[in-house]
Amino acid sequence: MPEPIYLDHAATTPVRPEVLEAMLPFFGPRFGNPSSLHRWGREARAALDEARERLATTLGAHPDELCFTSCGTEADNMALIGVWRSRREIGRNAAVSTPIEHKAVLGALHEVAHEGGEERLLRMQSSGLLDDPSFDELVDEAAAVCSVMWVNNEIGVMQDVPSLARRAHERGVTFHTDAVQAFGKVPIDAKTTPFDLLSLSGHKIGAPKGIGALYVRRGTPMSPLMFGGSQDRGRRPGTENVAMAVGLARAAELTVAERDEECRRLGELRDRLESALLERIPDAVIHGRGAPRAPHVTSISVPGTDSEAMLMALDLRGIACSAGSACQSGSITPSHVLSALGVPADVAGAAIRMSLGSMTTDACITRVAELFPVLVEKARRLATA
Numbered sequence: 348m349p350e351p352i353y354l355d356h357a358a359t360t361p362v363r364p365e366v367l368e369a370m371l372p373f374f375g376p377r378f379g380n381p382s383s384l385h386r387w388g389r390e391a392r393a394a395l396d397e398a399r400e401r402l403a404t405t406l407g408a409h410p411d412e413l414c415f416t417s418c419g420t421e422a423d424n425m426a427l428i429g430v431w432r433s434r435r436e437i438g439r440n441a442a443v444s445t446p447i448e449h450k451a452v453l454g455a456l457h458e459v460a461h462e463g464g465e466e467r468l469l470r471m472q473s474s475g476l477l478d479d480p481s482f483d484e485l486v487d488e489a490a491a492v493c494s495v496m497w498v499n500n501e502i503g504v505m506q507d508v509p510s511l512a513r514r515a516h517e518r519g520v521t522f523h524t525d526a527v528q529a530f531g532k533v534p535i536d537a538k539t540t541p542f543d544l545l546s547l548s549g550h551k552i553g554a555p556k557g558i559g560a561l562y563v564r565r566g567t568p569m570s571p572l573m574f575g576g577s578q579d580r581g582r583r584p585g586t587e588n589v590a591m592a593v594g595l596a597r598a599a600e601l602t603v604a605e606r607d608e609e610c611r612r613l614g615e616l617r618d619r620l621e622s623a624l625l626e627r628i629p630d631a632v633i634h635g636r637g638a639p640r641a642p643h644v645t646s647i648s649v650p651g652t653d654s655e656a657m658l659m660a661l662d663l664r665g666i667a668c669s670a671g672s673a674c675q676s677g678s679i680t681p682s683h684v685l686s687a688l689g690v691p692a693d694v695a696g697a698a699i700r701m702s703l704g705s706m707t708t709d710a711c712i713t714r715v716a717e718l719f720p721v722l723v724e725k726a727r728r729l730a731t732a
C-alpha cells in the first residue's frame with residue numbers, strides 16, 4: 348500500500364520539530380513557575396515574556412495586547428462573552444456574528460443569549476461572503492460586539508475583515524475576528540487593520556493542541572471569564588503554560604516567515620486538484636469557489652454520493668479527509684456552514700473537505716486526483732444498484 352495521504356490540515360497539523368525542540372527544556376530543567384521570585388521562576392518569566400514578545404511581533408502587536416489561552420475555542424469565548432459582559436452595562440446588549448462561524452463562536456453567542464443578551468446573526472450570500480445590507484442593519488448602536496471569522500474552516504472563504512472592522516467602529520461596536528484558519532494564510536497586522544480582538548490556535552500552525560492566544564487591542568473593554576490569580580493582569584488567571592507559549596511563538600514565527608511561498612505552493616496544488624476533479628466529475632460542486640478563498644481548503648460535493656461513505660472509501664485507500672469541521676466528526680450531520688449558504692441538504696450531505704498543508708506534496712495531489720473519481724464512480728454505481 349502506498350504512503351497514507353493526510354489532507355486534513357484544517358483539523359490539525361503535526362507539531363514542527365523546531366517547535367518541539369524549543370519547548371523541550373520547559374518539560375525538563377526549566378520547569379519553574381513564572382510567578383515565583385527565585386531563579387527558576389525568573390527564568391520561566393523571562394521565557395514567557397519573550398514568547399509574548401515574539402508572538403506579538405508576528406501580529407504587529409504590543410506584547411501586553413496578547414493573552415495566551417488553552418485553545419482557539421477559549422479565545423473566541425473570552426472575546427465574545429468577555430466584551431459583551433463588559434459593554435452591556437452601557438446599554439449595548441446585542442452580540443452579532445455570522446451563521447458560518449466555528450461552533451466556538453456560535454456557542455459563545457448562545458451563552459450571551461442565555462445570560463439575557465440579544466443574539467443576532469448576519470445573513471450570508473450563497474457565494475460564502477457576508478450579505479452587506481444585513482451588516483448595516485444588525486451592527487448598530489445596540490450592539491456590543493461583532494465577530495466575523497477571517498477564513499472559514501469548511502470552505503476557505505475569506506471575509507473582508509479590514510473593511511468590516513472599520514464599519515463596526517463607525518457604530519461604536521467592538522470587532523472580533525476568529526483568525527484560527529487565517530493565520531499564515533493572510534497577512535495580519537494589528538497596526539494597519541483595526542480589529543479589536545483576534546483569536547489564534549496553535550495546533551493549526553505546527554504547535555501542539557491545547558494552546559491558543561487572544562489579541563486584545565489596548566483599551567478594549569473585556570471582563571474576564573475566570574477568577575482567582577492575577578496572572579495576565581487578571582485577564583486570564585491560572586499558572587501560565589510556559590512550554591506551550593514558547594511553542595506557539597516559535598510556530599507563529601516560522602509560519603509567518605514561510606507564508607507567501609507556502610500560500611503560493613498550496614494555491615497551485617489546490618487549483619490543480621480542483622481542475623482535475625472537475626474535468627473528470629463535471630457535475631461536482633466546489634463550495635465557495637466564486638469568492639476569495641484561502642489556499643489550503645477545498646470543499647467538494649458530488650451529487651449522488653454521501654460524505655460518510657466517501658470518507659470511509661478514501662480512508663480505506665489511505666487518504667484522510669473530513670466531512671465538515673473535525674469537532675463534528677464521529678457524528679456526521681449536514682454542515683451548518685453549507686446550510687447557511689442555502690446548499691440543498693443532499694448536496695451538503697455529500698461534502699468532502701480536503702485541506703492542504705506542510706504534508707501535501709505534488710505526488711499526493713496526483714494520487715487523489717486519480718483515485719477520487721474512481722471512488723465516486725463506484726459510490727454512484729452502488730447507489731443506483
Ligand code: PLP
Binds near residue numbers: 357358527558
Ligand atoms: N475557530 C476555527 C475557525 C477553527 O477552525 C477551530 C478549530 O477547528 C477553532 C476555532 C477552535 O480551535 P481549538 O481547536 O484550538 O479550540
